[in-house]
Amino acid sequence: MPRFALLIDYDGTPFNGWQRQSQGQPSVQQAVEDALAKLEPRPHTIAAAGRTDAGVHATGQVAHADLARYWDPFRLSEALNHHLKPAPVAILKAARVTEDFHARFSATERRYTFRLIARRAPLTHDRGRAWHILNPLDADAMRAAAAHLIGQHDFTTFRSTLCQSKSPVKTLDEITIDTRPVPGGTEYRFHLRARSFLHNQVRSIVGTLERVGAGSWQPADVKAALDARDRAACGPVCPPQGLYLTRVIYPEDPFAT
Known part of the structure; x- marks a missing residue:
């Protein structure tokens, strides 16, 4: 499965942090995963460079996702931004990366x-x-x-x-x-x-x-x-x-x- 890195910008005010919540509370991770599911209908799990707390913002968060299609990176970011509305989350860039890239563990x-x-x-x-x-x-x-x-x-x-x-x-x-x-x-x-x-x-x-x-x-x-x-x-x-x-x-x- 091709792996893509996502450069993400968000206002953390309405979210209970980055990480998906078991109690169903809103999270940035869930918002992005739900948008991915609109493009490829199946459960998605993405990993991020930092698990920001409730109320914390990001202008340069990075996550990676494994997809079934070889998306054009620009079209992928545009499609995700369409499905993320009206949440205050934006995909600034998407990029194809190697399968050993990990948003968290590859970061220096x-x-x-x-x-x-x-x-x-x-x-x-x-x-x-x-x-x-x-x-x-x-x-x-x-x-x-x-x-x-x-x-x-x-x-x-x-x-x-x-x-x-x-x-x-x-x-x-x-x-x-x-x-x-x-x-x-x-x-x-x-x-x-x-x-x-x-x-x-x-x-x-x-x-x-x-x-x-x-x-x-x-x-x-x-x-x-x-x-x-x-x-x-x-x-x-x-x-x-x-x-x-x-x-x-x-x-x-x-x-x-």
Whole structure:
């Protein structure tokens, strides 16, 4: 059966995460699988690079599907987008890949961005797409704190107690924090890059860094929390609506052509 990679963009607001739910709750995976079933009427199971949580968005999720037909990739993406309506899910690209390609296990890097907006006024256009706080943050203090997290560490402090990963040891390759003016305030964007992440690792890190930016923690407190290897030492976990899976890297980009 020919295998296809799908580059997927979605608003996670109405979904209970990426993964198909046994209770019948809406998921992004189910939406895409239902669209595939309209093209080839049979049960479909697709695998994704990252199982995003409820309310988390993606601009660069990757999944793969095994189909019966040798579809033209452009026609496949167009047909899927037709059947995905009106769900806020879009297939940006489809590409034929080799049978040993796996959206999750072939990935060598994942990139996430978290959006935080500080302003007194409520969010309007970005409601549900960014974390809203009232007061500005000290970006330099957050950058100093984030530096303690770069490299290979035991991230027990920054992972969910429900995390199913066999090991809490991960290598965080990069954290950068950008700021930009928005009407009435400032937006902070946290960009994180690693081969893989633990469950809730990004939201735990950003929530802790926000405490540093607000002045409640010092940058050295983040290192102490990391060294504690204790979930209780973590700062608050930030809400999901500001988190985006932006890109998945492979040894060879399946969408390059």
